[in-house]
Amino acid sequence: MKNKFYKYIQNLQDTITAKLEAVDGKAIFKEDVWKRPEGGGGRTRVIENGAVFEKGGVNISGVHGKLPDSMQKYFGVEDADFFACGLSLVLHPKNPMVPTVHANWRYFEMYDKDGTTVDQWFGGGQDLTPYYLFEDDAIHFHTVCKTACDKHNPEFYETYKKRCDDYFHNAHRNEGRGIGGLFFDYCKATETMSMEKWYNFVTEVGNSFIKSYVPIAEKRKDLPFSKEQRDWQEIRRGRYVEFNLVHDKGTLFGLKTNGRIESILMSLPPHVQWVYDHQPEAGSEEEKLIQVLQNPKNWV
């Protein structure tokens, strides 16, 4: 399974970066291949200063070795080895009318000291962070997510949509990071869902990414915008930073276990503002966004 999924994310990285370069039309991804001293490594691809994408990364990694102490504690195990691989992407478009998107699909195995696999699971999801809310875009994104889920289980969409809203939540601001999508974790074999079936589900979601996001980027990338709208985007990007650095378990885990810093922090936006006590005007488009972030909607 681990080889099969790692091959899958290698191919998916190629497919997604090729498509995004075509959408951008100007910038291309810069590739950094890196090795992890304790085992494994990754292939980071970053795009900067494009016509559409101001900054973005589509990264894969496959790491293995002794499970770091902090993670042994977290999982309540001792002397365990692990393998983990995944694809992580974040795109920060230049135009505030185009939403930021994040996605991640990952697979994890844990072994006892004899090398026997004692646990294995999939995780992942994708979520959208608009700066201006186009309801059509929200409906489109969530419809693609639901369609992918429904092929595998009629309850997945509702369950994983709610988990996404719960997870990508800036508790200290009492608002969502964005308008959600899917979030699933610890997808382990059960009587009805073998690991093979989970593989089919996760790759279905991964394959749906381009369809979920690219039409939105293409539809909005040439819309006009003002300096004030750009400022608003940069202020909202500050909330994105707050979530990633204060709340996101993946980011904090990476920072505290000697991960490759530049690959982890490629998720941070290129230009960001913090303005003291900024409040959108009553009745404005900016306020409309905040209201939806404070009260997650069912889009489908």
Place this chain on the structure above:
Amino acid sequence: MKNKFYKYIQNLQDTITAKLEAVDGKAIFKEDVWKRPEGGGGRTRVIENGAVFEKGGVNISGVHGKLPDSMQKYFGVEDADFFACGLSLVLHPKNPMVPTVHANWRYFEMYDKDGTTVDQWFGGGQDLTPYYLFEDDAIHFHTVCKTACDKHNPEFYETYKKRCDDYFHNAHRNEGRGIGGLFFDYCKATETMSMEKWYNFVTEVGNSFIKSYVPIAEKRKDLPFSKEQRDWQEIRRGRYVEFNLVHDKGTLFGLKTNGRIESILMSLPPHVQWVYDHQPEAGSEEEKLIQVLQNPKNWV
């Protein structure tokens, strides 16, 4: 002691904001007085878009009530009440030749359920974060810190200078946030240092702030700078954000215990950049700064 110290920080806030407005010459501080539902409140003063200070805050607060659960756990106590007050300031100048500065002086009391004071201590410090290193400025700042310390104990400067370097450390980058200053905490009564003597020490340090920073701001505020130097400042501000959101205990404590978000996060810089894998040129002024941040120096 709590009333005496709260009066002290009220006056100090007035003195510092008046002086900074005079240095800025353009912007004035905006004041927000706020109440904490569970007891106490504060007076936040923020300056934005000044001639010298792009963003800054000089805030006082005095809060009391039931010690929040997370803090009871942290201190290993049960059913305790507390009082805490302090002044916190952060200044982000516009010109990259002027360093950012942070300072905080605080006092804490803890009570058992009968209202008896069971513990009390002072804490605080001040530290400098330059974007370009002027050795004269580093020496001046540390000399003022040392002079204030030496009046109270010949070992304080060395001890608290080292604690400052250890605390304001971006472990995930293996570099200091800045070039340090002083950091002290849990300053409790001992045979040789009564609380009265600690009060004299902490207020001596607080009173030295203007002398430690203002001459540097005045000396550098009109130096010319290029777009590239401004970009460097914004990239380094990103490291400041990383420290405050990932490592700073005070910020995280505030965010997780329902503090006043806008007063806590006034510390974040106004315009910030994250550039993928940015490396300063060999032999440049930018690289010289990084080397000092990676290897803290003794300036006095």
